[in-house]
Amino acid sequence: MVMKIFLFIIGFAVLAFVSCTHSSIAWETLIKEKSGYCANKFQDKEEMEACEVKHLAVQHAKKECQNYTHPEYCLAIAEYSWENYIKYVIKRKPTKQDAQSYPMICGDKESKK
Template structure:
């Protein structure tokens, strides 16, 4: 009987993860490539999600991701820069912003370049 609980716990964890309302960059990253080429990149969120709260959260995250990709083009290692930008964005949301982020904040958060060279500066100042 004790061992049956061990089988139930992973199942419960799977259900909990699938029902999460969080939208992460990893969820939208592959679609963001299509979105950056599209006329209206945020409209892709309506295709990916049905719940209005998730759609808005996706639009915020997509805005932050597209900003990071655009800013990180100036970096010597753009893909690493985007990974660090995601970390910075999560930290910015959790520790700097007092409320849930909006699209304007997603379009203005600081994206940093130069991690590989240990010369970290805002990408907006990088040539």
């Protein structure tokens, strides 16, 4: 129980320090949404594309995190990884290819596999 509380607090702290995103849609929203969400949400092509790239990053994270003991924590760290990958590594507008292949840091190496 203490470990779960600790992981929750760490995950929340990580989210608090994440820099501004390229899409105005929250990571948590995209975790719940299916493909096609961005096209229905935005009329502006640039906003829609930014949303779609971010949605692909979320889908990549969901796939990678599904087998971890603490998938919610993994997703929080994946968001942090994505934002910092954009800010410090690619240093440009992210592409769909970036979103599907960015290196994730889950911090939870205990897989349920």
